[in-house]
Amino acid sequence: MKTISILGCGWLGLPLAENLIQNGYFVKGSTITDLKLSLLKEKLIEPYKILLNPALIGDNVEKFFDCDTLVINIPPLRRDDIVEFHFLQIESIIKQVEKSNCHKVIFISSTSVYGNKNNEVDEDSKTFPDTLSGEALVIVENYLRTYKTFDTTIIRFAGLFGQDRNPAKYALSRNVIEFADTPLNLIHLDDCIGIIKTVIEKNISNEMINGVCEYHPTRREFYSITAEKLSLPKPLFRDGKEPHKIVKSKKINSLLNYQFKFPNPLDAI
Numbered sequence: 001m002k003t004i005s006i007l008g009c010g011w012l013g014l015p016l017a018e019n020l021i022q023n024g025y026f027v028k029g030s031t032i033t034d035l036k037l038s039l040l041k042e043k044l045i046e047p048y049k050i051l052l053n054p055a056l057i058g059d060n061v062e063k064f065f066d067c068d069t070l071v072i073n074i075p076p077l078r079r080d081d082i083v084e085f086h087f088l089q090i091e092s093i094i095k096q097v098e099k100s101n102c103h104k105v106i107f108i109s110s111t112s113v114y115g116n117k118n119n120e121v122d123e124d125s126k127t128f129p130d131t132l133s134g135e136a137l138v139i140v141e142n143y144l145r146t147y148k149t150f151d152t153t154i155i156r157f158a159g160l161f162g163q164d165r166n167p168a169k170y171a172l173s174r175n176v177i178e179f180a181d182t183p184l185n186l187i188h189l190d191d192c193i194g195i196i197k198t199v200i201e202k203n204i205s206n207e208m209i210n211g212v213c214e215y216h217p218t219r220r221e222f223y224s225i226t227a228e229k230l231s232l233p234k235p236l237f238r239d240g241k242e243p244h245k246i247v248k249s250k251k252i253n254s255l256l257n258y259q260f261k262f263p264n265p266l267d268a269i
Contacts, residue, residue: 001026004200005064005102007050007093008073009040011165012108016071016193017045023197028064054088056096065100069200073108076136086136090143098149105144106199109156111185111210113138116243122250123208130243141208151205155195158212158247162189162268166226180220180237185212185247186265198256209256210249215264222266229269 002025006013009029017027021044029040030050040047050058052074058064072093076086097105112134113127129135144152195211198204217225220237227234252258262268 002069002200003028003067004069004071005067006030006045006071006073007064008071009036009045010073011163012160012189012192013071013073014040014043015163015189016073016196018043019193019197020200021045025200028067030058030064052089052092054085054092056089056092061096062100065096065102067100067102069104069106070097070102071106071108071196075108075110076133078133082132083136083139087139087143090140094144094147103150104203104205105150105152106196107141107144107152107154108196109137109141109154110134111156111158111212111245111247113141113156114245114247116245118241118243118245120246120248122248123210124250145206153199153204153207153209155199155209155211156247157192158185158187158210160189160192161186161265165189166269174235176236176238177219177223178238179240179242180218181239182219182241182244183216183246184219184222184265185216185245186222187211187213188262188265188268190261190268194261195252195256195258198258202256204255207251207255209251210247211252212247212249213263213265214260215266216246217264217266225266226269 004025005028006017007030009031017029020027027045029045030048037047048064076082113129114121115128115130127138129138141154
């Protein structure tokens with residue numbers, strides 16, 4: 001039985017852990033709160049309290065990192081020193097990985113690394129982040145790829161939605177939605193889990209993969225249909241596009257042969 005350690009059992013990490021257990025994996029999971037330790041245990045996840053401030057602090061961390069694959073699911077925190085702080089967090093994780101028997105890392109990143117240049121991008125495109133969080137992720141990605149003692153696969157997910165997270169709810173709370181012709185890059189939680197699981201099952205190593213729906217609705221289309229399906233008043237729209245990108249994935253099909261549950265995000269509403 002393969003052992004998977006998930007550093008960060010939050011909105012994505014917790015259901016990922018549950019899915020992997022259902023598929024026969026032994027899963028260790030980390031949280032930053034004592035309260036959640038019991039929840040992880042109830043779900044048959046071996047629980048660990050691990051903090052990154054930015055140094056890695058926790059009990060039995062050596063045992064947590066004793067695994068076949070480590071999934072790092074720690075997004076950059078919103079703070080003034082976000083770039084430096086996130087790098088130090090990841091650096092402290094990697095120092096522990098080097099002491100362990102783990103030889104495979106899956107790093108959860110974001111398509112924000114591409115920036116918004118009014119163009120189409122894929123895994124071969126250069127990164128031009130225009131946010132501090134995107135800059136932090138680019139630095140960490142490059143740092144991870146320098147290591148030869150373990151394999152790293154990086155998955156850049158687009159805008160996440162599913163379960164209780166619906167990007168339309170916030171937008172529909174406003175009277176007017178600006179730049180209604182701007183295309184959206186989205187991916188459902190179920191497909192995030194499916195992609196990570198496929199990477200593990202197929203032992204994909206040292207790759208960069210974009211995780212994004214094949215269809216890119218505009219804000220007008222997405223929010224209009226969402227309002228109709230949720231029986232909410234249709235919002236007003238202002239025409240135009242703001243700086244944006246259309247993210248494509250060449251490797252979802254060619255490398256993973258993964259079939260999306262929701263290739264069109266509108267199907268998941």
